[in-house]
Amino acid sequence: MFRVLLLQLPVPRLNYGVQTGNIPLGAACLKQAAGILPEVQVDILPESVASYLGDAAIMEILLDRKPDIVGFTVYCWNLARSLYFAEKLKLHGGPRIIFGGPEITPDNLTVVSKAVDFYVCGEGEAIFLKLLENPATWEKMSAMEPAGALFKKSPSPYLQNLLEPEIENLMLLETQRGCPYRCGYCYYNKSHEGLSFADETHLLQGVQWALDQGVKELYLLDPSLNAHPDLENLLRKISKVNKRRRLKIISEIRAEAIDEKLADLLAAAGFSWFEIGLQSTNPRALKIMNRPTRLAQFAQGAKRLKQRGIVPAIDLIVGLPGDDLQGFCRSVQFVAENDLADDIQVFPLSVLPGTDFRTNSKELGLRFDPSPPYALIENASFSADDMLLAFDHAEVRFDVVLYPMPDLDAAWKIHTAPGEAAPRDIAVKIGNQHYIAKLQLKSERPLSELAKVAKRLTQPYQIFIHPGLPGPDAIKSAISILSAANPFTPFEMVFLEPDPLPDTRSLLSAVGLQRPHFLDLDLRYLFSREGNRAVLFTLVSRDAEPRFNRDMERQIFWWKKDRFPGMSDLSHLSGLDGILIDVAGSQGEAEAWQDRFAGHAENIPPISFAEVRLQRRWLNLTMPDDYVSKALDWV
Numbered sequence: 001m002f003r004v005l006l007l008q009l010p011v012p013r014l015n016y017g018v019q020t021g022n023i024p025l026g027a028a029c030l031k032q033a034a035g036i037l038p039e040v041q042v043d044i045l046p047e048s049v050a051s052y053l054g055d056a057a058i059m060e061i062l063l064d065r066k067p068d069i070v071g072f073t074v075y076c077w078n079l080a081r082s083l084y085f086a087e088k089l090k091l092h093g094g095p096r097i098i099f100g101g102p103e104i105t106p107d108n109l110t111v112v113s114k115a116v117d118f119y120v121c122g123e124g125e126a127i128f129l130k131l132l133e134n135p136a137t138w139e140k141m142s143a144m145e146p147a148g149a150l151f152k153k154s155p156s157p158y159l160q161n162l163l164e165p166e167i168e169n170l171m172l173l174e175t176q177r178g179c180p181y182r183c184g185y186c187y188y189n190k191s192h193e194g195l196s197f198a199d200e201t202h203l204l205q206g207v208q209w210a211l212d213q214g215v216k217e218l219y220l221l222d223p224s225l226n227a228h229p230d231l232e233n234l235l236r237k238i239s240k241v242n243k244r245r246r247l248k249i250i251s252e253i254r255a256e257a258i259d260e261k262l263a264d265l266l267a268a269a270g271f272s273w274f275e276i277g278l279q280s281t282n283p284r285a286l287k288i289m290n291r292p293t294r295l296a297q298f299a300q301g302a303k304r305l306k307q308r309g310i311v312p313a314i315d316l317i318v319g320l321p322g323d324d325l326q327g328f329c330r331s332v333q334f335v336a337e338n339d340l341a342d343d344i345q346v347f348p349l350s351v352l353p354g355t356d357f358r359t360n361s362k363e364l365g366l367r368f369d370p371s372p373p374y375a376l377i378e379n380a381s382f383s384a385d386d387m388l389l390a391f392d393h394a395e396v397r398f399d400v401v402l403y404p405m406p407d408l409d410a411a412w413k414i415h416t417a418p419g420e421a422a423p424r425d426i427a428v429k430i431g432n433q434h435y436i437a438k439l440q441l442k443s444e445r446p447l448s449e450l451a452k453v454a455k456r457l458t459q460p461y462q463i464f465i466h467p468g469l470p471g472p473d474a475i476k477s478a479i480s481i482l483s484a485a486n487p488f489t490p491f492e493m494v495f496l497e498p499d500p501l502p503d504t505r506s507l508l509s510a511v512g513l514q515r516p517h518f519l520d521l522d523l524r525y526l527f528s529r530e531g532n533r534a535v536l537f538t539l540v541s542r543d544a545e546p547r548f549n550r551d552m553e554r555q556i557f558w559w560k561k562d563r564f565p566g567m568s569d570l571s572h573l574s575g576l577d578g579i580l581i582d583v584a585g586s587q588g589e590a591e592a593w594q595d596r597f598a599g600h601a602e603n604i605p606p607i608s609f610a611e612v613r614l615q616r617r618w619l620n621l622t623m624p625d626d627y628v629s630k631a632l633d634w635v
């Protein structure tokens with residue numbers, strides 16, 4: 001039996017257990033296509049493993065499984081980490097490596113590595129079958145081959161239980177491949193020749209399956225749902241299957257295409273949210289990006305959705321060629337005055353490989369970061385300072401935080417067995433193994449022990465530094481060992497009442513992460529200065545005087561008292577970055593406090609609980625859609 005292992009690595013995050021959207025749909029399509037080959041076994045690295053384990057832990061699993069081929073689905077956020085795994089596997093005399101996914105384009109030199117044996121551009125199924133059936137195919141080293149016919153005749157891989165919808169409580173259903181539009185910043189339209197549409201019967205089976213499984217949301221993957229042929233009839237059929245609108249359906253659409261009739265049909269089918277790219281209202285920018293937009297019709301279409309309770313999530317791009325700060329502010333004004341800011345998304349322009357913007361970047365005057373996500377630094381009419389000002393302006397005008405700090409979770413206590421010395425490392429169970437999510441440094445730990453721990457870390461992980469740990473050298477040794485074994489895994493250091501204050505710049509010098517880390521670049525606008533975004537420092541102190549607030553530093557108050565805080569206590573402490581509630585007492589009392597204050601979470605400082613179970617309960621109460629509740633058990 002010939003064995004293939006497929007994996008897709010997530011967008012790195014600084015909160016453990018937060019949903020990542022890392023659903024390996026591409027891998028599932030490949031596995032489904034290869035089902036016709038009796039001598040081939042295709043496995044997908046489970047989402048819970050790929051998304052929530054650190055580098056060393058994943059590497060151990062890859063080596064342990066000994067596959068003949070490893071296939072990576074590569075996006076801009078996982079390119080460097082995928083290359084790292086590919087190169088390490090080769091060092092171990094490992095398997096053949098295939099790279100596919102949106103990041104693989106003919107002009108993208110950042111993906112080139114001796115460790116990769118084959119690059120697949122665009123759809124994967126047809127070329128994957130050829131690689132498995134005909135060894136000579138490998139000699140080509142890269143290929144692009146349409147798979148529209150296979151796509152059309154295949155039901156959703158969810159129906160064969162190839163994916164785990166319970167992790168995100170979300171199902172992705174492909175309705176279309178290819179796009180009729182030609183936006184200058186997008187590669188998707190070039191990755192597929194022409195358009196292919198999923199078979200309608202398969203689509204409706206997918207909707208029924210989502211309902212039967214109790215999935216909460218169904219994402220119809222279609223770059224522009226309005227381009228779907230005979231959309232009205234399809235919507236009528238979906239509304240018959242989803243007759244009580246139990247299933248929330250979300251997708252992407254061009255707002256100008258939405259008239260009253262289409263809006264009614266979308267509402268009846270169960271749509272609750274649409275991503276709608278406006279990008280800009282500047283006529284010059286719209287022309288250069290080849291995205292003609294009739295603004296009055298756009299606003300009308302989006303409002304028609306709102307009138308039916310469907311959220312139009314409007315996207316704007318900062319730094320488009322032909323746009324400038326004033327032009328961007330006018331785009332913001334357009335969204336605001338049309339009352340369309342319910343779920344606004346503002347992105348810096350990414351000059352993506354394979355796009356017209358990338359090909360013509362010199363002529364367009366685009367200066368961008370050479371590393372993913374290839375964010376624009378400046379263009380002829382948008383200076384680097386203007387980029388920052390644009391985000392500031394959008395935040396003020398829309399009253400939103402576009403680059404929030406990670407959620408607060410400074411929980412470090414778990415029930416300990418009688419006689420057990422607290423605190424102990426806190427683990428989660430993934431599959432049948434325990435992995436450490438919260439590591440405790442109370443006294444110096446032997447380096448050999450830390451080297452073992454480094455192989456069992458989650459992504460991300462936290463290090464709790466307890467009072468009394470001798471000197472910064474012990475901390476530096478620990479983070480050096482842990483991060484060297486996990487060079488792509490972001491982490492947080494939580495200091496419990498340290499004396500003196502930690503010197504975070506000195507600590508960063510011991511961190512062995514590969515720089516720039518994807519987060520360093522992706523979260524560039526979290527602070528005005530460039531630099532570290534992949535290691536977070538949290539100070540927990542009973543001193544309410546703010547004294548720890550440089551980039552990536554935050555300070556929270558240690559509420560270690562015999563009573564829970566009231567509203568006046570919370571407002572008194574609102575100058576800090578949050579409050580860690582550490583009250584000894586009954587669980588019932590703590591839960592009652594949570595039930596009382598959960599509804600006010602947006603108006604009080606960020607809250608964390610010292611006890612892990614209470615912390616998970618608080619997150620579920622206040623951010624029910626953001627965290628994975630199944631598949632990750634705390635132990």
Ligand code: SF4
Nearest residue numbers: 179181183186189223
């Ligand atoms: S941005 Fe959307 S509409 Fe434009 S080409 Fe890409 S997929 Fe098509």
